[in-house]
Amino acid sequence: MIRQYELVERVRAYDPGVDEDVLNRAYVFSMKMHGSQRRASGDPYFVHPLEVAGILTNYKLDAKTIVTALLHDTVEDTLTTVEEIEKIFGPEIARLVDGVTKLSRIELQSDLTKQAENFRKLLLAMSEDIRVLLVKLADRLHNMRTIRFISSPEKRQRIARETMEIYAPLAERIGMRRIQEELEDTAFAELNPDARESIVTRLKFLSERGGDLVTRIVDQLKRVLAEEQVDAALSGREKTPHSIWRKMQRKNVGFEQLSDIMAFRVVVKDVPDCYRALGVIHSHYPVVPGRFKDYISTPKPNGYRSLHTGVIGPEQQRIEIQIRTTDMHDVAESGVAAHWSYAEGRPTGNEGKSYRWLRELLDLLEHAADPQEFLEHTKLELFQDQVFCFTPKGDLINLPRGATIVDFAYAVHSEVGDHCVGGKINGRMMPLKTQLANGDQVDVITSKAQTPSPLWERFVFTGKARERIRRFIRSQQRAQFVTLGRSMLQKLFQKEGYEFADKSVENVLRGFKCHNPDDLYAMIGDGQLIDHDVFRAIFPGVAHVDAPKPADAPRGRGRAKGPKSANGGVPIKGLIPGMAIHFAGCCHPLPGDRIVGISAAGRGVTIHTIDCDTLSQFTDQTDRWVDVSWESDAEGAGLTIGRIALVVANEPGSLGALSTVIAKNEGNITNLKIVNRTPQFWEMVIDVEVRNVKHLTNVIAALRATPAINAAERARG
Numbered sequence: 001m002i003r004q005y006e007l008v009e010r011v012r013a014y015d016p017g018v019d020e021d022v023l024n025r026a027y028v029f030s031m032k033m034h035g036s037q038r039r040a041s042g043d044p045y046f047v048h049p050l051e052v053a054g055i056l057t058n059y060k061l062d063a064k065t066i067v068t069a070l071l072h073d074t075v076e077d078t079l080t081t082v083e084e085i086e087k088i089f090g091p092e093i094a095r096l097v098d099g100v101t102k103l104s105r106i107e108l109q110s111d112l113t114k115q116a117e118n119f120r121k122l123l124l125a126m127s128e129d130i131r132v133l134l135v136k137l138a139d140r141l142h143n144m145r146t147i148r149f150i151s152s153p154e155k156r157q158r159i160a161r162e163t164m165e166i167y168a169p170l171a172e173r174i175g176m177r178r179i180q181e182e183l184e185d186t187a188f189a190e191l192n193p194d195a196r197e198s199i200v201t202r203l204k205f206l207s208e209r210g211g212d213l214v215t216r217i218v219d220q221l222k223r224v225l226a227e228e229q230v231d232a233a234l235s236g237r238e239k240t241p242h243s244i245w246r247k248m249q250r251k252n253v254g255f256e257q258l259s260d261i262m263a264f265r266v267v268v269k270d271v272p273d274c275y276r277a278l279g280v281i282h283s284h285y286p287v288v289p290g291r292f293k294d295y296i297s298t299p300k301p302n303g304y305r306s307l308h309t310g311v312i313g314p315e316q317q318r319i320e321i322q323i324r325t326t327d328m329h330d331v332a333e334s335g336v337a338a339h340w341s342y343a344e345g346r347p348t349g350n351e352g353k354s355y356r357w358l359r360e361l362l363d364l365l366e367h368a369a370d371p372q373e374f375l376e377h378t379k380l381e382l383f384q385d386q387v388f389c390f391t392p393k394g395d396l397i398n399l400p401r402g403a404t405i406v407d408f409a410y411a412v413h414s415e416v417g418d419h420c421v422g423g424k425i426n427g428r429m430m431p432l433k434t435q436l437a438n439g440d441q442v443d444v445i446t447s448k449a450q451t452p453s454p455l456w457e458r459f460v461f462t463g464k465a466r467e468r469i470r471r472f473i474r475s476q477q478r479a480q481f482v483t484l485g486r487s488m489l490q491k492l493f494q495k496e497g498y499e500f501a502d503k504s505v506e507n508v509l510r511g512f513k514c515h516n517p518d519d520l521y522a523m524i525g526d527g528q529l530i531d532h533d534v535f536r537a538i539f540p541g542v543a544h545v546d547a548p549k550p551a552d553a554p555r556g557r558g559r560a561k562g563p564k565s566a567n568g569g570v571p572i573k574g575l576i577p578g579m580a581i582h583f584a585g586c587c588h589p590l591p592g593d594r595i596v597g598i599s600a601a602g603r604g605v606t607i608h609t610i611d612c613d614t615l616s617q618f619t620d621q622t623d624r625w626v627d628v629s630w631e632s633d634a635e636g637a638g639l640t641i642g643r644i645a646l647v648v649a650n651e652p653g654s655l656g657a658l659s660t661v662i663a664k665n666e667g668n669i670t671n672l673k674i675v676n677r678t679p680q681f682w683e684m685v686i687d688v689e690v691r692n693v694k695h696l697t698n699v700i701a702a703l704r705a706t707p708a709i710n711a712a713e714r715a716r717g
């Protein structure tokens with residue numbers, strides 16, 4: 001266990017001006033809060049945050065990061081609150097600890113997150129201050145170092161897989177190579193112990209056979225460079241078992257030569273020296289074709305810069321050499337952390353800069369160059385249809401790209417969606433249809449009086465929002481159909497001299513498969529049932545006004561559908577007696593219309609209005625035309641059906657207005673069919689009982705004068 005004074009010493013070694021007091025207080029606070037808690041290893045729990053802090057001192061991170069590491073599990077695992085931490089350690093540390101706590105909570109749900117890449121993106125997005133992520137990675141590293149103490153094999157596997165799929169690639173993304181390699185190797189040991197064991201054995205054999213080969217190669221390279229006056233620090237190291245394994249998998253080869261397991265590094269003072277060192281090595285040793293890469297002129301997306309080359313080097317060994325400056329080396333080893341470490345006793349980053357750095361990093365990720373990175377990039381592309389937004393409390397809401405404030409509101413809660421009236425994005429009031437961007441904080445404003453608007457359907461993006469809005473509109477429409485159906489039935493009762501009450505329909509509900517009177521009214525209102533049929537069912541024996549057939553109902557028992565003369569006969573002059581007659585469904589001739597008949601062999605005559613479009617089909621068959629006209633009594637005779645095409649505003653009360661206007665003009669709706677619904681309008685066709693064409697024209701004129709009705713005309717075809 002690292003002692004209190006040791007930890008302070010480590011930080012003071014790279015930051016002489018460090019606030020020792022805050023480190024000491026955090027050490028004591030964390031130890032006290034974790035109290036007697038123990039790890040799976042049996043160690044006091046406090047050892048864990050302490051080790052995490054220790055890992056981060058290797059990256060020379062600022063005191064606030066170290067303090068965050070010490071406190072990182074106090075909110076999640078002890079009674080401590082963020083407020084308490086803010087009181088004792090200030091807002092910045094409280095914010096960092098809160099961030100790590102939130103990441104840990106996502107981790108708990110990570111089983112649900114099938115897409116590792118998506119999850120990595122989420123973690124990046126969550127860590128607005130990259131130091132949060134650094135603490136999280138160090139936390140995971142220490143947990144991996146001690147994973148053997150976890151007794152459940154399933155749990156060990158899950159943690160190892162998560163580490164391999166999520167945390168190691170994340171460490172690579174932000175350039176923390178050392179953490180990446182150790183995470184990979186510890187996870188590898190858990191996931192594939194046999195493969196790792198065989199590689200370790202092979203490595204041991206090769207290095208025994210090679211003797212002091214690494215040292216001899218380093219010495220020779222050093223001498224060659226010194227002869228050409230290149231001042232360089234040299235080192236050689238074995239690659240990790242996992243990176244060898246991955247290479248073997250990728251190239252589908254075994255490993256025989258040390259070149260495949262050794263990496264040599266030349267560190268010089270500046271960029272010109274990098275290229276000079278490269279020239280010296282290339283002029284002394286045969287170059288292996290295809291191995292040279294210049295990551296100085298074209299850095300890797302995570303900021304990595306170096307020259308890479310392969311040569312047949314000292315002792316005839318194929319070796320890989322990386323050449324870089326000291327600065328590049330720091331970035332190669334520590335990545336993002338290098339930006340937070342101390343140079344000349346001062347942090348090189350600050351709050352504002354950390355955010356920009358993350359942005360730049362994400363930019364780099366999105367414009368990756370080499371094939372490996374490109375692959376990653378296209379994988380990322382798959383998830384670019386996502387936006388991560390936050391509630392004011394900091395809860396994460398994951399939405400498809402294109403989602404708006406309304407979608408966000410519905411994602412938070414259906415009730416919030418139903419009642420939203422506005423929204424603030426990052427503190428600014430924005431229209432409901434505003435599309436959200438990654439990292440937006442969205443504050444939805446609600447009002448109890450608000451209900452979903454049909455207009456929302458035009459811009460919402462998520463299925464959930466659309467479904468809720470539609471459901472609401474449907475229920476609202478139903479209410480209107482209930483009102484309309486009830487008033488149609490009521491009017492019919494009146495006409496027949498009966499008093500109407502909801503009780504009147506109770507006995508016939510079952511016959512029409514309705515559960516309550518409203519169901520029945522709604523069916524009448526939207527035209528699924530005819531009011532006359534219902535009336536007939538209620539008063540089976542009662543003679544009443546002959547119910548007109550619905551215009552699109554099947555033809556009934558050979559009876560002509562359409563107008564009848566006062567004595568019940570056909571009100572048409574000019575026909576051979578006994579000839580069958582039909583009224584065309586395309587133009588619905590009414591008494592008063594100018595009409596013409598078209599005969600068909602064996603099927604009688606069909607009556608059209610003279611201006612019906614259908615007639616153009618018969619222009620070259622003049623022998624089929626029959627000259628007909630209405631009987632003089634037809635116009636004043638019984639009622640007949642006129643059909644009207646309507647465009648009605650989709651708003652409360654419009655259907656009520658429709659039925660009122662028609663009733664006032666002595667029409668009676670017998671059938672109603674909605675042809676098309678849009679968020680703004682209903683297009684419908686209604687059949688109205690009228691006396692003649694003049695009566696129909698009056699009804700249409702009255703409808704046109706009604707504000708809720710956008711258009712009304714006689715239906716043709």
Ligand code: MN
Nearest residue numbers: 048072073139
């Ligand atoms: Mn932890």
